[in-house]
Amino acid sequence: MTEQQLQKSSLWGSSRLALTIVGFFGFINLYALRVDMSVAIVCMTRQGGTSINSTISCNKTDSGYTAVNDTRGDDVIPCRGMDDDYTFDWDKKTQGLILGSFFWGYIVTQIPGGWLAGKYGGKQVFGWSMFLCAVATLLTPWAAQTSITLLMILRVIAGLCQGVVWPCMQMLFSYWAPPLERSQLSGFVYAGGLGVIWFVVWTFVVYDSPLKHPRISDKEKNHIVTSLKRDIDVTKKTVSTPWKEIFTSLPVWAIIVTHACANWGTYTFMTNIPSYMKDVLHFDIKKAGFLSALPYIGFWAMTNVSGQLADLLRKKGLVTTTTARKIFNSLGTLAPAVFIIITGHLDGNPGFAVAMLTIGVAMSGCQYGSGFIVNPVDIAPRYAGVIFGISNTTGTLGGFLAPIAIGIITVDKTREQWQIVFYIAAAIYTVGALFYIAFGSGEVQSWALDTDNDQELEVNLNAKSEDNEDETQI
Numbered sequence: 001m002t003e004q005q006l007q008k009s010s011l012w013g014s015s016r017l018a019l020t021i022v023g024f025f026g027f028i029n030l031y032a033l034r035v036d037m038s039v040a041i042v043c044m045t046r047q048g049g050t051s052i053n054s055t056i057s058c059n060k061t062d063s064g065y066t067a068v069n070d071t072r073g074d075d076v077i078p079c080r081g082m083d084d085d086y087t088f089d090w091d092k093k094t095q096g097l098i099l100g101s102f103f104w105g106y107i108v109t110q111i112p113g114g115w116l117a118g119k120y121g122g123k124q125v126f127g128w129s130m131f132l133c134a135v136a137t138l139l140t141p142w143a144a145q146t147s148i149t150l151l152m153i154l155r156v157i158a159g160l161c162q163g164v165v166w167p168c169m170q171m172l173f174s175y176w177a178p179p180l181e182r183s184q185l186s187g188f189v190y191a192g193g194l195g196v197i198w199f200v201v202w203t204f205v206v207y208d209s210p211l212k213h214p215r216i217s218d219k220e221k222n223h224i225v226t227s228l229k230r231d232i233d234v235t236k237k238t239v240s241t242p243w244k245e246i247f248t249s250l251p252v253w254a255i256i257v258t259h260a261c262a263n264w265g266t267y268t269f270m271t272n273i274p275s276y277m278k279d280v281l282h283f284d285i286k287k288a289g290f291l292s293a294l295p296y297i298g299f300w301a302m303t304n305v306s307g308q309l310a311d312l313l314r315k316k317g318l319v320t321t322t323t324a325r326k327i328f329n330s331l332g333t334l335a336p337a338v339f340i341i342i343t344g345h346l347d348g349n350p351g352f353a354v355a356m357l358t359i360g361v362a363m364s365g366c367q368y369g370s371g372f373i374v375n376p377v378d379i380a381p382r383y384a385g386v387i388f389g390i391s392n393t394t395g396t397l398g399g400f401l402a403p404i405a406i407g408i409i410t411v412d413k414t415r416e417q418w419q420i421v422f423y424i425a426a427a428i429y430t431v432g433a434l435f436y437i438a439f440g441s442g443e444v445q446s447w448a449l450d451t452d453n454d455q456e457l458e459v460n461l462n463a464k465s466e467d468n469e470d471e472t473q474i
Helices: 015-044 092-106 110-120 122-138 140-146 148-162 165-176 179-190 195-205 218-228 243-247 250-270 273-279 285-315 321-343 350-363 365-370 375-379 381-395 397-409 415-439
Strands: 057-061 064-068
Touching: 015 092, 015 122, 015 140, 015 148, 015 165, 015 179, 015 195, 015 218, 015 273, 092 148, 092 397, 110 122, 110 165, 110 381, 122 140, 122 148, 122 165, 140 148, 165 179, 165 375, 165 381, 179 218, 179 285, 179 365, 179 375, 243 381, 250 321, 250 375, 250 381, 250 397, 250 415, 285 321, 285 350, 285 365, 321 350, 321 365, 321 375, 321 415, 350 365, 375 381, 381 397, 397 415
Parallel strands: none
Antiparallel strands: 057 064
16 A cells, blocks of 8 residues: 555544543543533622631521621622532632632643553543543532532642643654644644543554554554654654753743633633632623533634634645644734733723623633644654653642632632733733744754654554455444
8 A cells, every 4th residue: 555545544433533532521521620610610609709808697587598797798698599518618729729729730731641542542541531520520419518628628639630641642643643634633632521432442442553443444544554654653652862962952931921821821721710700790690600601612713714724725735834833823922912011991891792702711721733733743753742741830820829819819800800801911921932933943953853762562554354455443
């Protein structure tokens, strides 16, 4: 079979598409398990909250709850709508700690996750981590009733589990995604209480490489192996990591810096959109929950569109991989910076503010479709999991610092305080964009090319009969 024939292996009905689809639902679960507390905390906190020094007791009557011994002032409506054991007196600082505790665990397992995926394969590490995260999330209501400390411990555990997921997916794509399909496959996956069911499907459908898949067709297997041979030899297994070369590479630092800057903006809104809708735009709780989803619908759409467009431009030879990454990464950082600032000045027009917020968050999807998120697989396919683990470690700093900072800045929940939040996010976005433009690359680095230090794996690329050549069983 010639290389030209191999290039015609269809994506539709293929094992790599099955991996992409299951991975997509995995990331839907990932973000649902991550941001559920951000939405729930709006409803779980009693209206007005309480300060740490306030004292209040409530008497239950047939008509509801009434307050006695209230020392908080007249601007709070105590006990109103109190839902027995499921509403709590959490002030803004406490809410910030609860939301940020997820990222205390998330930051710890980034680099170990990349290393584990490289050594043992991404399938098992990804799958079992998501299963444990789902279990920890199921226990959250009980933990919230028991103590804040226990709730934060469970959020830390969820973060520990999710920290390995991104590096694992990078490692899987380094073995499964042909170069000219890389953006669209990655973009589809990264754009999205079913966690346990998903785990069962994942273990059946996904394998660490085409060589280990028992149901893949010969045609698809040969196509993937051949298209990747310039970047990575999938018949080898990594046994050593060039740490010095990684940490002295400017393209790697371009990913690290832009990741840290982009995540500050992403996490600012991922964990605080519901609060902003309520505090400044004055939407009620139910409406805030629905409208909070709109930016991420746009985000999902733009992630897929940018991935498809980037691969199309590369296939036609209109742009190099480096140019494509810089263009879409810039769109995904500079555009949100502009729309974030506009949003901060539109509290008198909440409909328009939601529109600007939606466009800003949607445009950030360009980073995921064809920006720095995909870049580790471009510059060092065999070490993509480790590189992403490093960059996501620094990126996660924004995950627990942003909610705490926002809790401190927006203590009075005013428009002016939220404008400060927006200006900070816009400035950080811009720094990341400029650094990536200066030092980013889409080419495989010399130190990342395969060497004789990698272990050979037994491979029979033509193990199946030719009659079954075009048949892939997902």
